[in-house]
Amino acid sequence: MRILIRGAGDLATGIASRLYHGGHQIIMTEIAVPLTVRRMVAFSRAVYEGRAEVEDMTGILVHSMEEANAVIQDGDIPIIVDEKAEIVQKYKPDVIVDAILAKKNLGTRMTDAPFVIGVGPGFTAGLDCHCVVETKRGHTLGMVLYAGSAIPNTGVPGNIGGFTTERLIRAGGNGLIEPVASIGDMVEKGQVVAVTGGQKVYAQMSGIVRGMLQPGVQVWKNLKIGDIDARCEKFHCFTISDKARSIGGGVLEAVTGFENIRNKYAIVVLA
Template structure:
């Protein structure tokens, strides 16, 4: 159902980590009315690459697009439409779906180890990111989330591949750039994302125990202060690149996944699921990268 006030399709995106945020940002730029859903304490550390801080501060800005936390369910759709923001809701997901009746639902949380909630037939088009979903059963399409040549691939039958066991290296540094909790506790930090730290510097505290940097570099990710964590959770990420450190704005992998979501929607436009009345936008290399749907059946 398109929004009656603006003739725009409504997209509901689950998750405001860096991947879910990139999807929401991209759909917003494509002209969708975008509504995001998240729990109250996501373990996102790349917070300047995401909308997650809106959960605590009420609003977050990502590359000139605002996400605003809306606490009243009856206000979500109106605020997303009238205020031209991404409306972030933290209440019941099922109640949100019933209230806003989205045209598109995208689950961008990449649930590697959690039980997923099937979405198929809860909207005209449903899309899941990562290996937990089965295309054709849980959702209409799955988007490949694993680094490599297949990143962003649209899968209409089956699953995405399992994630690689190690992250891509930055200046030759892999897992060492992540600081994990060595015990359960409450995390606190006075640092800001983008700060430079030397190896061994204290970056925060886990209860009364210091948490120190394992390498030198710029703080790329930092868990929101005040959250309680379990042993082994990510607390911080340090970017070791002196001149090319990236800690603000959309990251490469989330952008690739968001591109895949748009490619999936473009594919559905050629089928009966969506009626085709679109504006095609192009990237700097003149490749078609998205379609702005203005009518959905």
């Protein structure tokens, strides 16, 4: 099926991975200046690098539907800067997955495609989408909801290796970011890991830098600009996370269910 994914961050890329390996055709949209912390496992990186390789997949920046079709024919995933997802008019997807993860709906409607999936908080199944996929870590992660909404955003990041808020790296001031530590580097608590707007940013815990914004991007004070992982597995920095795979599995489940229903009714109509 033709699937449009709004957003190309790390979680959206995890969704793309499950759908891509499920044999579906994908186009992903992004904003002009992505602020993806785990950019080494996100197709949003293609916006400023032209292409991005994540595991066994390649995302390529395109500027038109014609270019997107050529990339799809080559077996890759087109990424287009299209904040309002206007490419829907030409692509005419069977499924839209809103994986922007803005914690609110930025304009997706249930009438935008035959089947619309909202990912995370901000969507209500039956109101602005056909189903919602849970994004909060825990026993319901990746669950498909056909009624109601996902668990509201708490503002507290999930527990990884016994740490929550400490693992986040936040901008110390407004201005351009100058990373001091790179993704995959080991750092100690209190070490300078970046400079933002001329202000030094210090690690709040020891571990490995799992994510860091690209150099030279404009940031503002307290914005999340990086992530430290206490598990210290370098492999984790360059592979899709367990959370992203679980959410992607929920989306794939929903898409498969819709596909089966659509095929069933198509057979009945033909009969």
